[in-house]
Amino acid sequence: MTDLATLADAIKAWGRELGFADLRIADVDLSHREAGFQAWLDKGYHGEMDYMASHGMKRARPAELVPGTVRVITARMPYLPEAAAAGWRQREEGRSADGSAAVISLYARGRDYHKVLRARLQQLAGRIENEIGPFGYRVFTDSAPVMEVALAEKSGLGWRGKHTLLLNREAGSMFFLGELFTDLALPVDQPVAPHCGQCSACIDVCPTRAIVAPYELDARRCISYLTIELKGSIPVELRSLIGNRVYGCDDCQLYCPWNKFAQTSGLPDFDVRHGLDNASLVALFGWSEDDFSRNTEGSAIRRIGHERWLRNMAVGLGNAAVTHKGDARILAALCARLDHPSALVREHVMWALERHSL
Template sequence: MTRRNPDLTARLRDYALDAGFAKMGVCRPDAVPDLPARLDAFVGQGRHGQMSWMADRMAWRGDPSALWPQARSVVMLAENYAPDTDPLAILERRDRAAISVYAQGRDYHDVVKKRLKQVGRWLIAQEPEAEIKVFVDTAPVMEKPLAQAAGLGWQGKHTNLLARDLGNWVFLGAIFTTLDLDVDAPEQEHCGSCRKCLDICPTDAFPAPFQLDARRCISYLTIEHRGPVDPELRALMGNRIYGCDDCLAICPWNKFALDARDARLAARDDLQAPALVELAALDDAGFRARFSGSPIKRIGRDRFVRNVCYAIGNSGNPALAAALKPLMNDADPAVADAARWGLARLDRETP
């Protein structure tokens, strides 16, 4: 354990804010004692779907103190990425693709991790004997419960983190350190009787407030789910081809959301309402070129075009059918199945 420096936490907070983060908080690695039980319940009911990584290393995921026993403090940082337009408006343009706000700019993993490392270097410069590890959504770390324990906000009824001074358009990063930093008071829940995020969900993915069944979540279905999507859910996906922002966009606390400070997180012009027929024509090379530097790239061409086929089928516009016909015999079975489903659905729309 590295000794406590009484004013280090305050100076660290000032530096983190100057570096571009919107908010910082500190908690102990064992600050969420009920986390193992919550995780066990989620996985035990199968609500993680195909996300086997949720079940892997559950001892670490459920107990951050086990991930790195030498760590004494967890520094949680929030970076805002609030959109400058209404994310729900695109849902009415059914010949266009709805892409989640967070994925319209540069990959947040790269942006946030670079800034985390900058803050970490400053911390080491102040306390050379200290050790740190930085995490951005790529390790068995439950960022949202830790962020609540560190006072950044609370997990709302939609299970995402939100804050009274930030809304819920935030990326989270964590710095584990051997330093014994001063901790912040945990934030309490302030959702009250509001249930807008639950009611707007197109697929009823929330079995109860503060609970998510990922198997019905459009973000999960378009990003994590491999193979064909349950036919019951396809029509409910609308034109959402990568993620879903409905429960985030409707939250009343967003009236306090801050504009994104990092230009790299701003939406790319070609990812704001792109034409579905244009995306359906992408081969593997075209997909990789178009989404270079984007988080979308990681799902691969096949899963992406599968989603586009569902969206075209949901467009209600038979004129888009021509984009699906070349995909009926696609090498990927899920794409071919989606193309045939989309054509059949459009055929039913023809007068």
């Protein structure tokens, strides 16, 4: 297969066979994003995510990150489990309102998406290689200094929403992104027009006001950052705003009108594990370190470790005082961790107990 246009069509078809909903192709010029990215870093909005700055502008220069790259094949894969499709937004809203429930982001309830997408992109590369012979490529999925949303936007997979995530008219935003950097000069696809209009639902609903302006996120206030990326103590002034969101936060997606079109995944990899769509804070706070290791095997959750898991659960249990103040099971669970060897855990447990005594 020597015709690059024919090859591009074939790559897209092979990608769909591998479980991707759509694939598009972009060139590597992201120079229009460099000034905005630097301004974001200068404001300190990346918080403790030092890796965001450590590679300089390589993040916006794919050909510097992987020499020889002239195109990026972008791919999206939906992760909403088929079993959760009917009424998923109403169900998630209900769990957020139940102070005793542990709310974990939908994307993290199944298998680690890094493993799933990386393996399937590697299979796609292998399929291309079988067709045309050896070629230069490298696979990424949220694993390197790559401007994923900017590349996906440029390739026409969707547009950047005001919450900074990618939106698609046929699929909302409940999908993962992956990339295949290549030295094949494939024909590029065209960007699509943005369709957020005057809507500000994501900005209005953000519990911590992390979306400081349309298309601008202060990660230091984002619940996903606070519960996943932040290694130390969660700022006291933000704890009560986190509610019962103990790993990530879906609110900006939950209330986005475009997610009425969210697509379900056909892959069992993203099916819910260990009842994480219906678990209580008390139950998850009771996990020992061995329980945590066993129950998060192959999951994205494992990256935070047991200590931060307990920290997050303690904040949730403290916030449960709004609807379950003085609940005997909650108090017993918290008191059982008062002598935990981690000062970080003890600090958040004591804060939680104070919330129940106010």
